[in-house]
Amino acid sequence: MNIARKLTIGAGVLTIMAVILSASTSGLLALQDSSDAVYQSAEQQFQALAASRHTMLQTQLNGQQQLLNVLAHNRLTQEAIYSFKNPFVSYRYEVSAPNLDSLKQQMNAWYSTKYQPYYQTQTQGLSINTKDWLEKAKFETLLLQKFYVAENPQPLGKQQLLEDRSDGSVYGQQHKKYHSSFKEIVDRYGFQDLLLIDANSLDILYNVNKGPVFASNLQNGAFADTELAKLAKSLQQNPKAGLQISAISAFNGSFQQQVLFFGVPVFHPNSGDTPVGFLIAQYPVSRFTDLITGNQKWQDLGLGQTGDLYLVDEEHRLVTELRPYLTDKTRFIAEYPQFKAGPYGLGGQATLRLPQIKDALAGQSGVAEAEDYRGIESLISWRPLQIGHHQYALIVQQDLSERMEAVGTIRTNLILSTLVAVVILGVLVVALVYLLAQRFAKPMLTLHQRIEQSAQFHDLSARFHLNTRDELSDIGVALNTLFGSFGTLVAKLTSTSEQSASAATQNLQISLECKSSAMQQGTAISDLQHQSQQLDLQLQQSAEQLRISAEQANYANQQADAGFQAVDKVASSMRHLADQVSSSSHSMDQLRSAATDIVTVLDTIQGISEQTNLLALNAAIEAARAGEHGRGFAVVADEVRRLSGSTRQATMEIQQMLNRLMSTVDETALDLAKERQSAELCVVGSEQAQQSLSEIKQLIAQVSTATSTIALASEHQVQQNRQMRDELSAVQALAAHTEQAMAELHITAKQQELLAAELLSNAKVFRV
Numbered sequence: 001m002n003i004a005r006k007l008t009i010g011a012g013v014l015t016i017m018a019v020i021l022s023a024s025t026s027g028l029l030a031l032q033d034s035s036d037a038v039y040q041s042a043e044q045q046f047q048a049l050a051a052s053r054h055t056m057l058q059t060q061l062n063g064q065q066q067l068l069n070v071l072a073h074n075r076l077t078q079e080a081i082y083s084f085k086n087p088f089v090s091y092r093y094e095v096s097a098p099n100l101d102s103l104k105q106q107m108n109a110w111y112s113t114k115y116q117p118y119y120q121t122q123t124q125g126l127s128i129n130t131k132d133w134l135e136k137a138k139f140e141t142l143l144l145q146k147f148y149v150a151e152n153p154q155p156l157g158k159q160q161l162l163e164d165r166s167d168g169s170v171y172g173q174q175h176k177k178y179h180s181s182f183k184e185i186v187d188r189y190g191f192q193d194l195l196l197i198d199a200n201s202l203d204i205l206y207n208v209n210k211g212p213v214f215a216s217n218l219q220n221g222a223f224a225d226t227e228l229a230k231l232a233k234s235l236q237q238n239p240k241a242g243l244q245i246s247a248i249s250a251f252n253g254s255f256q257q258q259v260l261f262f263g264v265p266v267f268h269p270n271s272g273d274t275p276v277g278f279l280i281a282q283y284p285v286s287r288f289t290d291l292i293t294g295n296q297k298w299q300d301l302g303l304g305q306t307g308d309l310y311l312v313d314e315e316h317r318l319v320t321e322l323r324p325y326l327t328d329k330t331r332f333i334a335e336y337p338q339f340k341a342g343p344y345g346l347g348g349q350a351t352l353r354l355p356q357i358k359d360a361l362a363g364q365s366g367v368a369e370a371e372d373y374r375g376i377e378s379l380i381s382w383r384p385l386q387i388g389h390h391q392y393a394l395i396v397q398q399d400l401s402e403r404m405e406a407v408g409t410i411r412t413n414l415i416l417s418t419l420v421a422v423v424i425l426g427v428l429v430v431a432l433v434y435l436l437a438q439r440f441a442k443p444m445l446t447l448h449q450r451i452e453q454s455a456q457f458h459d460l461s462a463r464f465h466l467n468t469r470d471e472l473s474d475i476g477v478a479l480n481t482l483f484g485s486f487g488t489l490v491a492k493l494t495s496t497s498e499q500s501a502s503a504a505t506q507n508l509q510i511s512l513e514c515k516s517s518a519m520q521q522g523t524a525i526s527d528l529q530h531q532s533q534q535l536d537l538q539l540q541q542s543a544e545q546l547r548i549s550a551e552q553a554n555y556a557n558q559q560a561d562a563g564f565q566a567v568d569k570v571a572s573s574m575r576h577l578a579d580q581v582s583s584s585s586h587s588m589d590q591l592r593s594a595a596t597d598i599v600t601v602l603d604t605i606q607g608i609s610e611q612t613n614l615l616a617l618n619a620a621i622e623a624a625r626a627g628e629h630g631r632g633f634a635v636v637a638d639e640v641r642r643l644s645g646s647t648r649q650a651t652m653e654i655q656q657m658l659n660r661l662m663s664t665v666d667e668t669a670l671d672l673a674k675e676r677q678s679a680e681l682c683v684v685g686s687e688q689a690q691q692s693l694s695e696i697k698q699l700i701a702q703v704s705t706a707t708s709t710i711a712l713a714s715e716h717q718v719q720q721n722r723q724m725r726d727e728l729s730a731v732q733a734l735a736a737h738t739e740q741a742m743a744e745l746h747i748t749a750k751q752q753e754l755l756a757a758e759l760l761s762n763a764k765v766f767r768v
Contacts, residue, residue, distance in 0.1 A: 015429040015670055020422050022666065044614055045302055046367050046381035050396045052621060053292045053309055054385055057394075059625075060291055061387060064262060064283060065243050067189055072243075072264040072279050080178045081196050081266050081277035084205035087171035088198070088215070092143055094169035103142045104134050110150040115212070118156045122255040124343040133212060133222035140203070144171075144215035152210055159210040160186075175206070183208050192259060193282035195228075199239070199265070199275045202232050213253040223253050231263045232278055239265040239275045245388025248285050248319055250348045258285035258319065258348045260387070285347065289320040292394070298323060306378075307398035312357050314391055318350040324374075336374060356382040360393030372397050433674075451479070461487060475685075482563040489556035489700070496549035500710065501757055503542040507717070510538075515742040536722065549710075556700045564697060574683040578676055585676065588669040595662050602655050609647040616640040706755070713752065720745075 071077050087094075098106070111130035119128055134142070147167065152159045160183055164176040182194050186208045195207040202218040216222050218229040227246040234244055246261040260283045265275035292309045294301050301307070308323040325332045325339075325346055333341060342349040352373045359366065365383040372378040381396040454462040463480050510531070517527065619637035623630030720741075 014673075015433065016422075016426045018666065018670065024418065046379065046396050046398075047365075048614070048618065048621075049301060049303075049309075050365075050381045050383050050394055053396070054383060054394055055625075056291055057288065057385060061245075064189070064191075064281065065245075068262050068264050068279060068281055069243055071185065072266045075269065076178070076181060077196070077266055077279055078269055078276070080174070080182075081198075081205065081279075082268065083174045083178070084171070084196060085198055085276070087169065087174055088140060088144075088203060088205050091169055091171045092139065094171070095143070095147065095167055097143055100139055100142070103139070103146060107137075107142050107146060107150060108134055110146075114150070114156065119255060122343070126256065126343060128252060130212075136220065136222045136224070138217060138221070141215045141217060141221065145212075148175075149210045149212075149214055160208050162210065178206070179208070182206075190283075190287060191281045192254065192257075192284045195280045195282070196266075197232050197278040197280060199236060199277045202229070202236065205277065211253065226251060226253065227259075228253070228261050228280065228282075231261045231280065235263050235265055235275075235278045245390070247390045248313055248348075248387070248392075250342075251282075254282065256342065256348075257344060259283065260285055285319060286344065289326075289347075292320060293323070296323075296326060303396075303398055304402050306402050307396070309394070309396050311385065312352055312361075312393040312395065314361060316351050316353055316357060316361075317348055318346050318352055319348070319392065321345045321347055322350075354380075354395075356380050357393045357395065360384050360395070361391050363391070369400055377401070478563070478566050481566075482559075485556070485559040485563070486696070489552065489559065492552045493549070493556075496545065496552065499545050500542075500549070500755075501753065503538070503545070503752075505753055506538060507542075507752055512746065515739070515746055519739065533725070536725070557697065561697065564694060571683055571687055578680055578683065582676060585669055585672040588665050588672060592662055592665045592669075595658050595665065599655060599658055602651050602658070606648055606651045609644045609651065613641055613644040613648070616644060710752065710755065713748070717745075 097103070108131065111134070116127065116130065120126060137145075147165060148162065149159060152162050154161045163179050165172040185191065186194055193207055193209045193213075195213070196205045197203065197218065198205055204213060204216055204218065207214050213223060213228075218224055218232045223229055227249045228251065231244060231246040235241075243262065243264040246263070248258055248260050250256045251259045261280055262283060263278050263280040266277050266279050267274070268276050288311060290296065292311065298307050298309075299305070301309075303309070309320075310322055311319040313319050322332070325341070329341070333339070339346060339350040354370075354373060356366070356368065356370065360382040361384065363384050365381075367379065367381045369377065370380050372380060377400040378397045379400055383394050385392040385394045450462060513531065517531070616637045620634050620641070623634035623637055626633070724738075
């Protein structure tokens with residue numbers, strides 16, 4: 001497998017792994033951030049919704065209280081109570097009244113035949129003990145109920161339409177005078193009933209809706225144990241406390257409906273110390289359900305398909321109705337039989353035991369994921385609601401599966417986008433790595449082929465021309481210089497070897513002649529002397545040539561040293577390059593860390609923008625409540641929201657730019673890692689070239705040593721020849737020794753010839 005393929009496969013695999021890891025990490029972080037953002041948004045929405053419903057209820061109740069205070073200080077109410085007090089007591093004397101027993105029988109007959117069936121119709125089959133009411137009723141109560149309730153010409157449920165009894169009584173005249181005004185107040189402002197109560201006796205002097213409550217006594221009458229009586233007694237004991245509110249309860253005087261009573265003392269215009277009576281308004285709690293649910297438009301409030309709002313009292317009894325019950329009563333009762341519904345629904349009947357309700361009744365607020373009253377995981381918000389002296393819990397909830405549905409959508413989109421990004425980036429990275437690897441490996445492959453070809457054919461005339469501007473080009477130039485020096489050296493070495501071989505052949509021939517002459521010393525002394533002189537001359541020439549060859553071999557050795565140092569410098573440069581690439585990679589890591597810090601700051605800015613948007617939304621809501629006076633403030637709030645949205649958009653764009661920057665930094669770091677690997681490969685190649693040059697240097701040193709040895713041998717021959725010439729006079733005496741010396745000389749000459757032939761053969765291997 002060549003370098004290009006290794007680089008392509010290795011870098012591609014590493015890059016794809018890095019892309020997958022980066023994309024997976026980014027996707028997980030984005031999913032976590034989006035989940036947190038959705039959850040925080042849900043919390044804030046629930047808190048805002050609970051606060052708005054709380055404010056709406058308080059505003060509605062405050063409006064009713066203010067209206068009641070205005071009525072209590074109105075002369076109409078003050079005069080009405082004063083005008084009804086005495087006629088209430090004297091009514092028995094102004095009409096034809098039966099005795100008490102007869103009156104009870106008549107009223108018992110009416111309650112049994114008329115009121116009880118109507119009561120059962122209104123309450124879906126419930127019954128009431130009217131006999132107990134009659135036993136506790138006093139004469140004035142029974143008498144007034146006889147003429148204004150039992151003998152009322154209007155049908156049951158519409159008896160408030162009677163204005164004038166036309167009985168000529170003072171009470172009848174006062175009733176005609178004030179009834180239409182109080183009835184209009186009840187109809188216009190949503191009260192269920194208005195009652196005028198005597199401050200001393202606690203007799204109900206008058207009420208708009210004529211029924212069992214009319215004319216009864218709250219001290220010891222039929223309704224003395226109700227919240228209405230408790231409120232009247234509280235006003236009697238502490239009139240200076242002003243307006244007071246009862247607890248929410250089912251009122252049997254109004255067909256067991258959940259009601260709330262507002263009471264305020266009424267003082268005489270000329271005396272502000274002692275009240276003459278009390279004005280009490282009966283308010284239907286069923287309106288609370290419409291108020292907090294926006295007339296059962298839960299989706300318009302942002303509660304989707306499963307969201308709900310409801311109110312719970314101090315006894316954990318449900319005050320308002322539940323959404324599942326309102327939307328499908330039959331299905332709700334079938335699925336949750338533990339909740340028993342009354343004639344008007346779950347209000348006042350069902351009990352909810354949730355920790356969140358307990359916390360709200362303790363005055364705490366919060367938002368949490370928990371099981372609701374059905375055992376379903378929900379997002380629940382709770383906050384306390386104070387009505388009079390009584391604490392209530394306002395609960396907002398929504399199924400967690402619906403609330404976190406957006407997180408599932410975000411998760412799917414992130415997974416798809418991550419997979420697409422990984423595939424696209426993987427293909428691009430593999431293609432880019434392949435092109436870069438081919439571009440980088442091509443010059444190295446060319447250099448490798450040329451060096452291998454030169455080594456195969458021992459061609460020192462080969463030259464390496466690389467069309468690059470990097471270290472490979474420098475290596476080619478250095479190899480060209482080295483091969484040129486080697487070629488010159490080998491050419492000179494070949495020439496010297498040829499001369500040495502020729503001289504060795506001559507030495508062999510001379511030694512043969514000397515041997516032959518030695519055998520004929522006696523007769524050829526003069527010829528031997530002459531030949532000795534010629535031999536001396538030739539040996540001197542041979543020694544000179546060998547000296548020159550030794551010098552050239554030394555020069556070649558020096559050139560090999562220079563080439564070795566050049567390659568060593570190249571290796572040092574490659575190591576320095578690898579260090580610089582590592583330093584650049586570290587700088588890329590620092591740049592990526594700085595980009596990450598910027599992303600953190602952008603997250604903080606985005607959080608501030610979201611908070612600003614929420615504050616602007618709350619401000620817009622408050623401005624809308626203020627009406628015309630808050631219009632300018634609403635414009636400012638909208639502008640703040642628009643600026644907050646622009647800030648959030650700009651933050652997202654900056655974050656996208658940073659993501660692209662971080663992607664570019666990662667790619668640059670990857671390229672630097674590849675360059676570092678390439679530099680390390682070049683360092684290894686340089687070290688190999690350095691080792692090869694070292695071996696060549698050793699070979700040249702061996703050639704130089706052999707040449708020096710031959711030169712020394714030649715000098716030795718010169719000395720022997722001189723000795724032979726000096727001792728020619730004793731040649732005959734030393735003939736035997738000369739013959740032996742000639743034999744040795746013949747052997748040495750033969751060896752010299754073999755060495756010269758071998759040196760010449762080795763030199764001719766190289767092509768120059």
